[in-house]
Amino acid sequence: xxxYRSHTCGQLRLGDVxxxxxxxxxxxxxxxxxxLLFVDLRDHYGITQCVLDTSSPLFAGVEAYRPESVVTVxxxxxxxxxxxxxxxxxxxxxxxxxxxAKLQSASEILPFQVAQEEDYPEEMRLKYRFLDLRxxxxxxxxxxxxxxxxxxxxxxxxxxxxxxxxxxxxSSSPEGARDYLVPSRLHPGKFYALPQAPQQFxxxxxxxxxxxxxxxxxxxxDEDARADRSPGEFYQLDFEMSFVTQEDVFDAIEPVLAGVxxxxxxxxxxxxxxxxxxxxxxxxxxxxxxxxxLRNPLVIADxxxxxxxxxxxxxxxxxxxxxxxxxxxAPKTADRPRSFFDKMNSWAQSEGAPGLGYIVFEGDQAKGPxxxxxxxxxxxxxxxxxxxxxGDAVFFVADKKxxxxxxxxxxxxxxxxxxxxxxxxxxxxFCWIVDFPMYERDEDTGKIDFSHNPFSxxxxxxxxxxxxxxxxIKAFQYDIVCNGVELSSGAxxxxxxxxxYRAFEIAGYTPQDVETRFGGMLNAFKFxxxxxxxxxxxxxxxxxxxxDEPNIREVVAFPMTQGxxxxxxxxxxxxxxxxxxxxHIKPDLPPVKKKD
Numbered sequence: 001x002x003x004y005r006s007h008t009c010g011q012l013r014l015g016d017v018x019x020x021x022x023x024x025x026x027x028x029x030x031x032x033x034x035x036l037l038f039v040d041l042r043d044h045y046g047i048t049q050c051v052l053d054t055s056s057p058l059f060a061g062v063e064a065y066r067p068e069s070v071v072t073v074x075x076x077x078x079x080x081x082x083x084x085x086x087x088x089x090x091x092x093x094x095x096x097x098x099x100x101a102k103l104q105s106a107s108e109i110l111p112f113q114v115a116q117e118e119d120y121p122e123e124m125r126l127k128y129r130f131l132d133l134r135x136x137x138x139x140x141x142x143x144x145x146x147x148x149x150x151x152x153x154x155x156x157x158x159x160x161x162x163x164x165x166x167x168x169x170x171s172s173s174p175e176g177a178r179d180y181l182v183p184s185r186l187h188p189g190k191f192y193a194l195p196q197a198p199q200q201f202x203x204x205x206x207x208x209x210x211x212x213x214x215x216x217x218x219x220x221x222d223e224d225a226r227a228d229r230s231p232g233e234f235y236q237l238d239f240e241m242s243f244v245t246q247e248d249v250f251d252a253i254e255p256v257l258a259g260v261x262x263x264x265x266x267x268x269x270x271x272x273x274x275x276x277x278x279x280x281x282x283x284x285x286x287x288x289x290x291x292x293x294l295r296n297p298l299v300i301a302d303x304x305x306x307x308x309x310x311x312x313x314x315x316x317x318x319x320x321x322x323x324x325x326x327x328x329x330a331p332k333t334a335d336r337p338r339s340f341f342d343k344m345n346s347w348a349q350s351e352g353a354p355g356l357g358y359i360v361f362e363g364d365q366a367k368g369p370x371x372x373x374x375x376x377x378x379x380x381x382x383x384x385x386x387x388x389x390x391g392d393a394v395f396f397v398a399d400k401k402x403x404x405x406x407x408x409x410x411x412x413x414x415x416x417x418x419x420x421x422x423x424x425x426x427x428x429x430f431c432w433i434v435d436f437p438m439y440e441r442d443e444d445t446g447k448i449d450f451s452h453n454p455f456s457x458x459x460x461x462x463x464x465x466x467x468x469x470x471x472x473i474k475a476f477q478y479d480i481v482c483n484g485v486e487l488s489s490g491a492x493x494x495x496x497x498x499x500x501y502r503a504f505e506i507a508g509y510t511p512q513d514v515e516t517r518f519g520g521m522l523n524a525f526k527f528x529x530x531x532x533x534x535x536x537x538x539x540x541x542x543x544x545x546x547x548d549e550p551n552i553r554e555v556v557a558f559p560m561t562q563g564x565x566x567x568x569x570x571x572x573x574x575x576x577x578x579x580x581x582x583x584h585i586k587p588d589l590p591p592v593k594k595k596d
Contacts, residue, residue: 010046016077024072049095068107074100127567145543155256161212166201178222188584194220202240206532207524214239231564240534264546269427279435288410293484295424296417301386303327312373323400326409327386330393357396436477439470452477456491465502490535
């Protein structure tokens with residue numbers, strides 16, 4: 001018999017009754033039932049109940065095993081009595097009567113219990129991540145991640161894509177976040193950058209004559225953490241295609257994503273049809289977000305015309321000054337108590353807004369603090385535009401800054417969807433957001449900059465760049481969104497040098513800037529570049545949705561804290577003076593703040 005195991009702890013069934021077996025694993029849980037000691041032994045594959053009689057000479061030793069100690073047991077498989085069968089375990093019909101037991105590795109007293117799902121402090125969980133990963137939920141999440149990646153890889157290959165690896169040490173690139181820099185020992189004063197994405201390399205592969213590229217790519221960005229974004233590093237399904245239109249890209253990746261979600265949906269609904277295409281402007285109007293959650297049926301309406309020139313001077317003035325008024329319907333809320341509307345108003349104030357105005361339609365009557373300022377014609381027009389009727393209410397957001405109003409309306413839509421329990425349960429709803437603006441104006445500096453990926457092809461090409469208001473130019477850029485989570489951004493790329501020079505010129509870059517920062521790719525474009533495009537869905541976010549986890553750290557094996565600290569490996573950390581000297585750098589640390 002093998003030194004450690006003849007079977008795994010998830011393998012034995014009734015057909016194995018009578019066999020002598022050997023199992024190895026961790027002591028998951030012990031239970032002393034008088035004359036019998038039960039030990040649940042756990043490994044990667046499952047749990048098997050092992051039993052020892054108190055009269056056994058092994059009893060004292062086994063009883064002393066602490067939880068999470070690693071042990072090997074040898075014994076005979078027996079069927080459980082009818083009243084003790086555990087239907088929740090795959091091995092729940094049998095147990096192993098222990099004849100031999102050997103302690104392989106003793107555990108110290110645990111900082112937290114592995115066998116119990118409790119809400120332990122995050123810092124403790126990350127410091128002892130190896131213990132956290134033994135818990136059933138985390139272990140399942142990491143296995144799900146592995147299986148999702150394997151499924152993606154298989155589906156991409158079936159779609160005709162070839163897997164490549166691109167460099168990790170590269171040069172800095174304006175991807176919208178700070179780079180992680182690596183000092184060069186051989187080139188004093190110069191630095192490599194870890195790639196924020198393999199953007200330029202995958203485009204260069206297309207220029208090199210490869211047709212369909214993909215990789216499960218590590219990306220590194222020095223940015224703050226969020227619930228759906230890890231600090232430091234993340235992984236994405238990076239892909240690129242030559243000689244394609246935007247629709248060709250959609251046709252290639254939709255079946256991959258939909259197929260993966262169906263494979264791991266566990267009964268949850270997944271779109272059977274093509275993902276809807278929603279222009280950016282429409283998304284911001286109807287949903288107040290470029291990441292709309294289509295499980296929420298509420299649709300926002302522009303009702304500025306209702307208030308233009310009306311007796312409600314606040315909104316009328318905002319409209320006259322170029323601002324907007326948005327209406328968010330609240331169906332079947334006319335009979336709600338006043339406290340419901342006050343709660344929504346308080347919520348808006350917590351979001352930094354003055355509040356939320358509202359009108360309630362009770363029968364043929366309109367009530368609320370704004371209703372008295374609108375005549376019958378305006379109220380009828382409001383009902384028509386907002387899609388509300390008797391028994392419904394409508395909330396309002398108004399602001400001189402259109403983007404601010406749209407975003408608050410989107411947040412109110414989400415809040416109402418949750419409060420009214422309108423969010424479709426157990427479903428994954430995808431969409432494409434298309435026709436993003438090529439440029440945006442920084443509200444603080446007034447500077448025009450790229451709104452999305454700087455390497456995107458403008459709709460209308462060079463003529464649009466030369467003749468149109470930059471803020472009116474759309475780009476062949478697109479995002480994949482699922483349940484309000486952005487999975488990916490992508491684009492048809494700008495592959496023509498003359499368009500690239502002009503596009504960057506509008507954003508304030510000189511030709512020399514472009515050649516210095518993107519010389520490798522720009523030079524390649526001068527030797528025949530195919531039209532090409534792609535995208536990069538986030539692996540972490542895909543798994544987070546499938547695992548139904550609210551935080552991305554729950555689907556990453558060894559995540560950092562929100563402050564980008566690895567508590568397990570104690571990184572980042574200082575290095576000795578010799579390393580600084582070798583790298584020709586000197587630390588210039590900020591002064592230490594004195595404690596009060």
